[in-house]
Amino acid sequence: MQRNLRITHLLAVVVLLAATHTCAMWPFGSSEKEEKTQKLVADGNATLASGDEAWRNEKGPLATERYQSAIESYTQAETLTPNLENGRVSYRIAYCRGQIAQIEDAAKKKQKEDTEVKITHPTSVSGAESVADQVIPVSTMTGAEMQRELRSAQQLITGNHPDEAVPSLVKVLKAEPNNRLALMLMTAARMKQGRYDAAVITIETLRDTPQEDAAVLLLAAGAYCGTKPPRYFDALIALDKVLKANPKMPEAHLDMAWLLVEMAPDKQDDARKYYDYAIKLGAPRDMVLEKRLGLKTP
Numbered sequence: 053m054q055r056n057l058r059i060t061h062l063l064a065v066v067v068l069l070a071a072t073h074t075c076a077m078w079p080f081g082s083s084e085k086e087e088k089t090q091k092l093v094a095d096g097n098a099t100l101a102s103g104d105e106a107w108r109n110e111k112g113p114l115a116t117e118r119y120q121s122a123i124e125s126y127t128q129a130e131t132l133t134p135n136l137e138n139g140r141v142s143y144r145i146a147y148c149r150g151q152i153a154q155i156e157d158a159a160k161k162k163q164k165e166d167t168e169v170k171i172t173h174p175t176s177v178s179g180a181e182s183v184a185d186q187v188i189p190v191s192t193m194t195g196a197e198m199q200r201e202l203r204s205a206q207q208l209i210t211g212n213h214p215d216e217a218v219p220s221l222v223k224v225l226k227a228e229p230n231n232r233l234a235l236m237l238m239t240a241a242r243m244k245q246g247r248y249d250a251a252v253i254t255i256e257t258l259r260d261t262p263q264e265d266a267a268v269l270l271l272a273a274g275a276y277c278g279t280k281p282p283r284y285f286d287a288l289i290a291l292d293k294v295l296k297a298n299p300k301m302p303e304a305h306l307d308m309a310w311l312l313v314e315m316a317p318d319k320q321d322d323a324r325k326y327y328d329y330a331i332k333l334g335a336p337r338d339m340v341l342e343k344r345l346g347l348k349t350p
Contacts, residue, residue, distance in 0.1 A: 248278035302335035
């Protein structure tokens, strides 16, 4: 994750200098074709969101149906206009397929557990109701309970245990689907797991909303850089937005320097300028980046 956050630094410089405001995000051929494609993508986005909601509520079959429907909409849109939204639609198709695979794995696991229970216990287990009663319905989670789950998840992610953090985050998101911190932590967990496509889908729920701020944009840029192939353009746009709102944020300038090193090795001078300014603004020295820039370190 650290490397990808550093890659984020590279992004902004390149397109900022080479193409400050490129608007070719939807290169449609005709207005009729554009409208049809936009409708297909919008339908896919809405269906994907409802699939996520169904999965959070443990409605696996319904979620699978929604994800599959989203894939169909996206595939039709991609057929009309390849490389939609600079490749975002392709990533959403991959995300839906990954979610379907997870649902199928969870169903197989549950079936196996149910089979084992039936073998071990009589059919009328008197304790079943009492066990269910011990589970706190997510819809009634208190603020204190959510904070406890979020603190636990944050500690696990920091301690490089992202898999163990996910259940706590799922609990919070079931109770409050738009919880900003939970969505950001889930993004960080997915990045730690190497699931950058899923991280992008998660963090994009906060993009272009009142909850979007510099922290969201920096995290989004890191997620974009980790996808294969890296979505440098999207990361650049995110960093550009940060710098416009926060021209003296050292982290953003540091990210810019890293981005330029990764994207344009021949632009070392520009990367160095961003790095020098980041240090001037108070950013801690980055020995790895200094080595990449060919700077002599004491």
